[in-house]
């Protein structure tokens with residue numbers, strides 16, 4: 001806490017001047033006139049490292065065993081056919097070489113070399129993304145994956161909900177992935193606390209029009225929505241659309257520059273008023 005400290009020169013101590021009139025040095029952040037909270041996930045309610053250091057390595061490690069076990073599922077067969085078609089059509093010279101080396105491949109693992117190449121190269125391919133989602137689903141169901149939300153998040157979600165605020169998620173991860181994450185947290189299944197889930201199908205997170213669309217979907221005046229994210233560009237877009245915004249600053253976040261926006265480090269700080 002920023003208690004005023006005596007001046008080293010011995011002059012009379014003056015109270016520290018709060019950086020903003022509305023925010024005395026209590027650490028409380030007051031946001032007035034909101035009915036809705038829209039929350040980003042990575043860097044906002046869950047460490048960024050969970051996706052990079054846990055989810056993606058888990059998917060690559062378990063992809064082969066998943067394909068062996070699940071090849072009979074029609075959904076998996078359809079996805080594998082899409083992967084095979086993409087492999088055939090991929091113009092990358094490295095991929096042609098890979099094709100020549102694995103020409104005789106058949107069965108559920110036929111496209112595995114290409115899938116592994118896509119993962120290594122960090123290439124986005126829709127059926128790969130869906131297969132990864134299925135691997136995570138199984139990992140969560142087996143209790144091998146658990147979303148490590150920041151410790152203050154579950155209590156805050158319950159408190160906001162109880163106070164009558166509506167809660168929504170807006171994340172670039174698919175709605176299915178968002179729901180999987182909130183279904184498996186150290187505080188249990190938190191999905192019912194949220195009434196709306198938005199991903200990039202609603203629009204890009206750096207486009208103001210996406211936030212206008214969210215407000216319309218929530219049936220709310222845009223100014224009565226508070227959006228919290230760790231990405232400055234997203235806050236700028238939400239702000240441009242007329243939302244209230246807060247910058248989430250947490251240990252381990254790649255982005256620490258809040259721009260002109262107020263910063264929140266823990267949801268214990270947030271004081272909402274109707």
Ligand SMILES: [Mg+2]
Pocket residue numbers: 040041042043044229230231
């Ligand atoms: Mg984020």
